[in-house]
Amino acid sequence: xxxxxxxxxxxxxxxxxAAIAADAAELTTxxxxxxxxxxxxxxxxxxxxxxxxxxxxxxxxxFTAPKPGWKLKxxxxxxWSGFNETTQTFPMDRNIMIEVRDSDLNLLYKFADAQxxxxxxxxxxxxxxxxxxxxxxxxxxxxxxxxxxxAGIGVExxxxxxxxxxxxxxxxxxxxxxxxxxxxxxxNWLIEAAGN
Amino acid sequence: MKSxxxxxxxxxxxxxxxxxxxxxxxxxxxxxxxxxxxxxNLSEKxxxxxxxxxxxxxxxxxxxxxxxFTAPKTGWKVNAVQFYGSDGYNGSDETIPVERVIGLEIRDKDLNLLYKFADSQxxxxxxxxxxxxxxxITIEIPSVSVSGDFYVCLYDxxxxxxxxxxxxxxxxxxxxxxxxxxxxxxxxxxxxxxxNQSATIPINWxxxxxxx
Numbered sequence: 001x002x003x004x005x006x007x008x009x010x011x012x013x014x015x016x017x018a019a020i021a022a023d024a025a026e027l028t029t030x031x032x033x034x035x036x037x038x039x040x041x042x043x044x045x046x047x048x049x050x051x052x053x054x055x056x057x058x059x060x061x062x063f064t065a066p067k068p069g070w071k072l073k074x075x076x077x078x079x080w081s082g083f084n085e086t087t088q089t090f091p092m093d094r095n096i097m098i099e100v101r102d103s104d105l106n107l108l109y110k111f112a113d114a115q116x117x118x119x120x121x122x123x124x125x126x127x128x129x130x131x132x133x134x135x136x137x138x139x140x141x142x143x144x145x146x147x148x149x150x151a152g153i154g155v156e157x158x159x160x161x162x163x164x165x166x167x168x169x170x171x172x173x174x175x176x177x178x179x180x181x182x183x184x185x186x187x188n189w190l191i192e193a194a195g196n
Numbered sequence: 197m198k199s200x201x202x203x204x205x206x207x208x209x210x211x212x213x214x215x216x217x218x219x220x221x222x223x224x225x226x227x228x229x230x231x232x233x234x235x236x237n238l239s240e241k242x243x244x245x246x247x248x249x250x251x252x253x254x255x256x257x258x259x260x261x262x263x264x265f266t267a268p269k270t271g272w273k274v275n276a277v278q279f280y281g282s283d284g285y286n287g288s289d290e291t292i293p294v295e296r297v298i299g300l301e302i303r304d305k306d307l308n309l310l311y312k313f314a315d316s317q318x319x320x321x322x323x324x325x326x327x328x329x330x331x332x333i334t335i336e337i338p339s340v341s342v343s344g345d346f347y348v349c350l351y352d353x354x355x356x357x358x359x360x361x362x363x364x365x366x367x368x369x370x371x372x373x374x375x376x377x378x379x380x381x382x383x384x385x386x387x388x389x390x391x392n393q394s395a396t397i398p399i400n401w402x403x404x405x406x407x408x
Contacts, residue, residue, distance in 0.1 A: 073309075093297055113314035114297035117257050117353070129377060133309050 027073060027196050030063045032163035033156050033188035038078060038127070043190060045080060045125065045152030048166065058099065058144035058167035059153050061191040065141060071134040071195045072100060075143050076127050078154035078190035081119035090120060094150035098130055103140040105170065109133075115150035125154055127192075134195075142172065143191050154190035164189045228275065233263045233369060233403040234361060238280070241361045243330055244389070244399060245282055248372065249354035251389065255378065260301065260349035261358050262373035262384065263403045267346060273339040274302060274311075276406040277348050278332055280359035283321035286328050293323050296355035300335055305345040307373075307383055311337060317355040330359050339407075347384075348405060349373045360387070360399040370400045 034041065048057040065072075075098055082091050093114035100109040109132060118128035128151075144167045147153050155164075164187050165172040175187045234241075248256035261279075277300060283293040295316045302311040313335070318324055322331040333356070352358050360370075370387035374380040388396035 093295075095297070111312060111314070113299065114353075117297070117299070117314075117351075120254070120257065131309050131312070131376065133311055 027194040028066060028070075029076075030066075030193040030195075032061050032063060032161050033190055034159040034161075038154075038190070041156060041190075042158070043078070043125075043154045043156050046155040046189075047147045047149055047152045049147055049149030050152075055146065055148050056168075058097075058146045059155075059189040059191070060142050060144040060165040060167040060172055061189050061193075062140055062142050062163045062165065062172070063193045065137040065139060065195075068138040069136045070138070072137050072141075072193055073132055073134055073196065074194040075100070075130045075132060075145075076192040076194065077118075077130070077145050078125055078127050079119050079145075079147070079151045080121060080125040081115045081151040083122040088122075090116060090122075091150070094148060096148055096150050097146040099142075099144040099146075099167075100132070100135060100137075101142040101144060102137070103142075105142070105172065108137075108141070109135050119151040137195075141193075142167070143193055145189070145191060156186075156188040156190065158186045160186035160188055227408045228406055229268055229272075229408065231265045231268075231405040231407070233265070234400055238402065241402075243280070243359045243402070244362060245330060245357035246360050246389065246399070247352050247354050247357045249352065250357075257351070257353055258375040258378050260299070260351045260373040260375070261360075261387070261401045261403075262347050262349045262371040263401050264345055264347050264369045264371070265405050267342045267344060267407075270343040271341050272343065272407050273341055274337060274346075274405055274407045275339055276334055276336045277302075277350075278334040278404040278406065279350060280330050280402050281321065281333050281352070281356040282328075282330050283317055283323050283356050285321075285323035293318065293321070293355070296353055298353055298355050299349075299351035300337075301347075301349040301351075302337075302340050302342070303347040303349060303373075304342065305347075307347065310342065310346070311340045313337065314351075321356055342407075347371075347373065348403060350401075350403075359402045361402060363398040363400050366398040367400045 093116050095112050096115045097112040101107055145153055166178055248259045285291045285293055295318050297314050298317045299314045303309055320333045366386040371384040372387055374383050387399050390396050
């Protein structure tokens with residue numbers, strides 16, 4: 001019975017990914033991870049809040065707009081707010097937040113909302129889409145996700161592209177400066193930027 | 197000066213709402229205009245409070261009460277949205293509402309997102325004013341420029357019951373907006389209360405938009 005549920009869950013996940021891929025046909029999707037299909041990717045969940053005990057540390061990814069004035073229309077984050085199998089309940093609403101910042105870290109867009117409206121799933125991580133009023137971007141820009149302990153973000157811990165940071169006290173800090181100064185940390189936050 | 201006029205308009209709107217709005221109250225000040233989703237006097241209407249969560253369950257986290265308005269001129273600026281609702285507080289400690297997050301969007305005629313806002317329902321709804329029953333809920337927004345038809349979408353998420361009125365036939369301006377990615381072929385469905393598999397009662401969301 002459990003295996004049937006697992007298979008059904010996997011099918012559902014595949015369908016979700018397929019649906020999102022179909023949506024993405026109209027938009028260009030930027031990624032700064034290994035580029036693998038999520039269903040084949042080896043990733044874990046991470047929470048800055050649980051790691052650092054701070055609500056103000058964000059997981060950030062640097063992107064480059066494909067052309068001047070490229071319009072960012074959606075941000076997608078792979079993550080999960082959790083599900084209690086024993087009580088069959090979802091967690092209480094708590095807020096997460098996203099920001100878009102330009103290459104000089106100036107704030108361009110900010111939005112906070114309850115995590116369950118994006119990450120609600122009884123089957124594990126999902127791709128949450130945050131629709132954004134079209135935001136014209138040129139050159140490098142950053143998308144910052146603040147998990148605030150409400151929803152863990154997917155993270156690849158190999159094949160790091162060097163585009164993932166922690167946004168702490170107004171600075172983009174490379175993960176190796178935080179986690180281990182003696183080794184290069186291979187880390188990619190699973191965040192996408194979509195636009196046209 | 198503009199800010200004072202705007203505040204005066206919102207206060208005027210609130211006062212009108214509390215006392216019953218007259219059908220012709222479309223101009224709140226010399227600059228601001230009020231667009232209404234309904235005709236007639238609110239105090240004479242039989243108001244039906246509805247939460248989409250209570251009608252459709254968890255999927256309705258991604259459904260919104262939506263009203264189509266038409267901007268009076270090109271580049272008209274939306275400054276506030278007002279709807280009517282209740283957070284369930286009836287004066288007893290047992291009904292003090294649990295804090296939840298509601299969402300508000302403004303979309304153009306093609307449903308492109310122009311503005312999005314989410315916040316706790318508490319600062320806006322009746323409990324914070326120690327009021328009970330249906331009350332006006334006003335959300336000020338940064339000026340959003342709209343032209344032609346545009347939509348205001350409200351995600352009640354079970355935090356607030358939204359006031360509606362019963363109609364004899366489906367409204368051409370009141371809808372249920374289904375978020376992109378949900379399994380629905382249509383993003384806008386006529387606003388209604390499903391009675392059974394084949395019958396739906398048409399309704400109209402009671403909403404105002406203030407702009408200039």
